[in-house]
Amino acid sequence: MLRVEDITHSYKSGNEWTSVLHKINFAVKEGEMVALLGSSGSGKSTLLNLMAGLMKPTEGHIYIADKDIVKMGENKLAEFRRKNIGFIFQAYELITSLTVRENVELPLVFQSVSPRARKAKALALLEQVGIPDKADLFPSQLSGGQQQRVSIARSLITEPSVIFADEPTGNLDSKTEEEIISILLNLNRTMKTTFIVVTHEYKVAEQMQRIFTLKDGFLITESQREPQVQTEPQIEPQLELKTEVQGEEQIAEEAEPQTMVEVEEQLAAGAEQEAVEPQTAAADEDPPAEEPEHQTAAEADPAEGGKP
Amino acid sequence: MKIRDISRMAWEQVKRRKVVTGLCMTGISIGCAAIIVALSVGQSAQVYVTDQVNQNFKMDEIMVSPGGGIPSNGKGGSGGGGSVEVNENLDPGKLTDQKLKIIQGLNHVKAASPFQEAGYLQMVTVDNKIADVRIIIADLKMLTAYDHKFKQGGASGQVGSVVLNYGATLGLIDLETRQKLFDQMNAEPFNQELYQQYDKLGVVPAEMYRKQIQIQAQDYGSTAPVYKLSSPLQVDGILASPKGMDDLRASYEKIMYMSPETAVQLSKELSFDNSTTSVLTLPPEGTYNSLTVKVDDVANIKSVEQMIQKLTLNAQDNLFQQEMLKEQFDMIKMAALGIGVFILVIASISIIVAMTMSTHQRRRQIGIMKVLGANMGQIRNMFITEAALLGLLGGILGVAFSYLIMMGLNKLVGSAGEGMNFFIPTMNLPIGMSFAIMTGVLSGIYPAISASRTDALTAIKRD
Secondary structure (H helix, E strand, C coil): CEEEEEEEEEEEECCEEEEEEEEEEEEECCCCEEEEECCCCCCHHHHHHHHCCCCCCCEEEEEECCEEHHHCCHHHHHHHHHHHEEEECCCCCCCCCCCHHHHHHHHHHCCCCCHHHHHHHHHHHHHHCCCHHHCCCCHHHCCHHHHHHHHHHHHHCCCCCEEEEECCCCCCCHHHHHHHHHHHHHHHHHHCCEEEEEECCHHHHCCCCEEEEEECCEEEEEEECCCCCCCCCCCCHHHHHCCCHHHHHHHHHHCCCCCHHHHHHHHHHHHHCCCCCCCCCCCCCCCCCCCCCCCCCCCCCCCCCCCC | CCHHHHHHHHHHHHHHCHHHHHHHHHHHHHHHHHHHHHHHHHHHHHHHHHHHHHHHCCCCEEEEEECCCCCCCCCCCCCCCCCCCCCCCCCCCCCEHHHHHHHHCCCCEEEEEEEEEEEEEEEEECCCEEEEEEEEEECHHHHHHHCCCEEEECCCCCCCEEEECHHHHECCEEHHHHHHHHHHHHHCCCCHHHHHHHHHHHCCECCCCCCEEEEEEEECCCCCCEEEECCCEEEEEEECCCCCCCHHHHHHCCEEEECHHHHHHHHHHCCCCCCCCCCCCCCCCCECCCEEEEECCHHHHHHHHHHHHHCCEEEEECHHHHHHHHHHHHHHHHHHHHHHHHHHHHHHHHHHHHHHHHHHHCHHHHHHHHHCCCCHHHHHHHHHHHHHHHHHHHHHHHHHHHHHHHHHHHHHHHHCCCCCCCCCCCCHHHHHHHHHHHHHHHHHHHHHHHHHCCCHHHHHCCC
């Protein structure tokens, strides 16, 4: 579904080049819901923008539905985005002059879909995200959580191959956050839409099927949640060998700067240790302490894996 | 993206951004109104002047006089398609009875009748009032065929019967009063009151219908003033004043129409023994010195004229008057249009500024739309449509403005007592509107392109 191959990205500031992403490789299968976890400055947002075609990488390829979006021109990309990509933003990004329904319909407006067809679709989606009665209100009349539901409905209306959610709960309180995440999980389950959720919060990420953790532009871990029998029957063996998130915390304290080789070595060492409590450095940005569901597959407890 | 959706979104923006909309609409409406008013004032003036010219010069008439014309050699004269047989026996250059009959038989000729200038003579009323009148010898029954209307009476076939135009009934004063006034005016050439008094006297109407008058002639050949009076003539008809002509202007032209028979009698009565020439200029019998031809349509004037010229006659129409006017007013209209366009260009700067500002304010929205899949063309079209809509609204406001301005002008001119009426020809409205919409679109192009080039990522990035 989505393949990221050797993505490297750097930008020039003054006379110096600053590297943001280093040789990132991963793949997401159709219908999967994965998290891109990382603290601020880890490069997760850059990676999201690259995957969405909003930026061009310095090197590498990104395949969505077997098409290399890196090679596309702006208008072709716009068309591709229109048909294949959905977006959920941290700040909802609804157009204030349009009603809720019109906001949901907007992507279809760019596809010249007839008003009747898009209205029916928008209303159905609003129903699905639990706000069928808000269709004729304006975004300013809604709470944050309701606005994010509108944004979710909007992202779904084109039936995209993949939906990128950029900190979808970043502006919400914890109760609403849970509601939104459960909506996303539910949609993933029922509609089989592929989701890539960018977040800095471990408690959000841990509810996804897989977590890709980024730190300083490196993809340092890829962990697999205990599979649900119905949705994820197979687990790729080489991913299981990689370590869990705690290891990364230790490495971060032990040696700076890190190279990918060092990271991997240290991760391998860390993997041998039993679950160590995470350190408190950068505590508010980094994954929280408890992470029972994300263990290496060998250690995974089948009883804990199921529920989001 | 459907046109309907683009228009609706543009309309939403126009409705929402009231200040920008207001600014742009004001700018465009002023320019649009300037164009409509400028063109309309030009056209109103043209209509007014043309009306005035038409009162004095009839466009559907041809004046024919002896001589000139195109000598026919059998090959020339492609125009007209008429069937004028040129007889070698026709007196070349002379306006004969025979030629008159040929002209009367031509296609498109409604009437052809001699109107011969016989000079100026003094008319004396029974109560001894005098006026200088121009004598025109014509078939009195034909007067109505040449758009003359009788105010009183009509044409009579009797010898000694005359018809006066309306001007000839105005300002009849007795000799003494007139002489006194002239003397005073000579003594005090800068006394305005005297001139006003003269003008006032000039338009005093006199009841002339069915009155008897005489023509007085002076023998300029003798040393002492010798006067001769004709036998009494009867005024059987008074012509109405042409539409729109005021009394003062009418009083400048005093005409007395009489039949050829009356003219011959008058000529005999007023001849002086020692003079060889008559006081009345009469052409030899069977010929005429002037003929007026009325044509059914202005479009046929030239073809009839060519045929008349084949008869080795001079033919002259009044179309050149109109052409001259048209040329002059075309120039005025172009200048007016130039002023309007200049104002619109100035207005367009305000639109460019307002729209560019609006683009910057809406960068985030543009970014979101791009992320949601809008391409550059769609963003550009949305902005251009918005600008066109502003142009349209400005145009509508401009039309309203122009009507207000014209109403004001009419009030202003009306209070000054002039007969000119300012109006807006319907054709000017679409012209003004098109200019307004064009200005909107043209000045929307730069902001639209700049909007479409907005980098989505930069636009949606939060600081």
